[in-house]
Amino acid sequence: MSQRKNKIGRGTLILSLTSFLFFLVLAIWAFSQHGTWGLYNWNHDYRRLLNIIIGLGFLVPAVALILWLLRGVVSRTWFKVGSWILNIVSVVVIVVCIGIVFYVVVPAYSLLSSTEPKLLVEPSTGIYGIPNLYVYFRTETPTVVVGAWGTGDNLQGFGDSKPVKEHLFHFTDLQPGTEYHYVIDNRMGLTFSTPPLAKTGTLVTFAVASDFHYGGSDANSDERTQILRNISEDPNVNLFFMNGDIVDLGMVNGYWSEFFSDVSENMTKPVALVLGNHDTLIGGLYHFRNYFYGADGVKIDSGNELYHRIDVGNVHFLVLEVLWGTEEFTPEQKKWLEDQLSSIPQEDWVIPISHCFYYSSGDVETGRVWADHEDTTRLISPLFEKYNVDLVISGHNHHMELLEKDGVTYVLDGVAGGNTTGPRPIKSDYSKWFYGDSRGYLEVTVKQNEAELLFKNVDGEVIQQFTVTQNTQ
Numbered sequence: 001m002s003q004r005k006n007k008i009g010r011g012t013l014i015l016s017l018t019s020f021l022f023f024l025v026l027a028i029w030a031f032s033q034h035g036t037w038g039l040y041n042w043n044h045d046y047r048r049l050l051n052i053i054i055g056l057g058f059l060v061p062a063v064a065l066i067l068w069l070l071r072g073v074v075s076r077t078w079f080k081v082g083s084w085i086l087n088i089v090s091v092v093v094i095v096v097c098i099g100i101v102f103y104v105v106v107p108a109y110s111l112l113s114s115t116e117p118k119l120l121v122e123p124s125t126g127i128y129g130i131p132n133l134y135v136y137f138r139t140e141t142p143t144v145v146v147g148a149w150g151t152g153d154n155l156q157g158f159g160d161s162k163p164v165k166e167h168l169f170h171f172t173d174l175q176p177g178t179e180y181h182y183v184i185d186n187r188m189g190l191t192f193s194t195p196p197l198a199k200t201g202t203l204v205t206f207a208v209a210s211d212f213h214y215g216g217s218d219a220n221s222d223e224r225t226q227i228l229r230n231i232s233e234d235p236n237v238n239l240f241f242m243n244g245d246i247v248d249l250g251m252v253n254g255y256w257s258e259f260f261s262d263v264s265e266n267m268t269k270p271v272a273l274v275l276g277n278h279d280t281l282i283g284g285l286y287h288f289r290n291y292f293y294g295a296d297g298v299k300i301d302s303g304n305e306l307y308h309r310i311d312v313g314n315v316h317f318l319v320l321e322v323l324w325g326t327e328e329f330t331p332e333q334k335k336w337l338e339d340q341l342s343s344i345p346q347e348d349w350v351i352p353i354s355h356c357f358y359y360s361s362g363d364v365e366t367g368r369v370w371a372d373h374e375d376t377t378r379l380i381s382p383l384f385e386k387y388n389v390d391l392v393i394s395g396h397n398h399h400m401e402l403l404e405k406d407g408v409t410y411v412l413d414g415v416a417g418g419n420t421t422g423p424r425p426i427k428s429d430y431s432k433w434f435y436g437d438s439r440g441y442l443e444v445t446v447k448q449n450e451a452e453l454l455f456k457n458v459d460g461e462v463i464q465q466f467t468v469t470q471n472t473q
Ligand SMILES: [Fe+2]
Pocket: 211, 213, 245, 396, 398, 418
């Protein structure tokens, strides 16, 4: 008779329900963040940790269920012991969840109160075929910022109309092959040259590098800064793509702070930012969006903050959100990519840029093969082949490489800050050249029918060069 009276108390029920709800909300939040599924799929060390946390979360309903099933079988004393176990597990889960809220969720939604001005490429094109540029930054207190921009003999002023904390200035409708100057609050006086778009010569010269890993313990900040300075001092370079893994952990403001001061001090070229897997971790996207697209008024002609098109005359850069693999390559992004590829004339240049690689040499790391990417080569490369894409640029694997498959040239642009890999145990069948001995970057000069690729080391010396002709297969 007494066994039938075993009942889970109201207090225990409320406690266990609260803990499970806490866990559920946090788990849904974590896995809805960009990059989390990729982390789970591609880093099996973190997968084990996440599995333990998920297991702990489901322990509460599991214990509650077992207790309920045994309510008529066990003695009152053992049932009480079981209830106490349920209480203790629930409290542990609640404490862990509160810890995660304080150490993960709160930092994920905290921003630097001020950022440094940087010259950024806007994914919109001016009337002369050159991408518009913008400067966006935040000040701690409402301030009126003024400046001027233009060509040497024709500077025009700009400024905030009232004191504000967020400052956004546009440089639009730039002329090709022209030197521009700008100054903001006497803090930055910079010069940059727009792409020549020459009919018989250079259309555009751009530099691209990946894996800066600001804040990373194994990143080399001196070499990274040296690379920025070399690119800034190169009079030929018109644009600089920072191709992902910009910071080591996207939720850490201190890492973004390092990025802002280095770039604002050492990079004078207009910068186009591409998201990497480390940038999105965890809640990193909130930082990225607020730091670079925070103000209303950044114009995106095609796509969104995460994937979009940057047109330089008839050279079309397709910035993709491909972080760890295809986890963020949604049907919408796929449709967008296919729409772009099918609408761009065959004689134009198409250059997709994404952080994650497609074909690549590599190794086995964190439980997965980091070479000839299983998912991107299956789901994205066939589109590149179908539409005769000319040159695909990526990073993620910390080395330089040039590969060719079915008419498409793939390059890995080099690691600018993170650790170097040395030789790789797995060589891709499509590899034409591989280099993993030092940090560096890639400089590309695009002409009408061919592009010259210079793989450069930290000091700007050429390691290897290639000429790539347009893909007409
Ligand atoms: Fe990286």
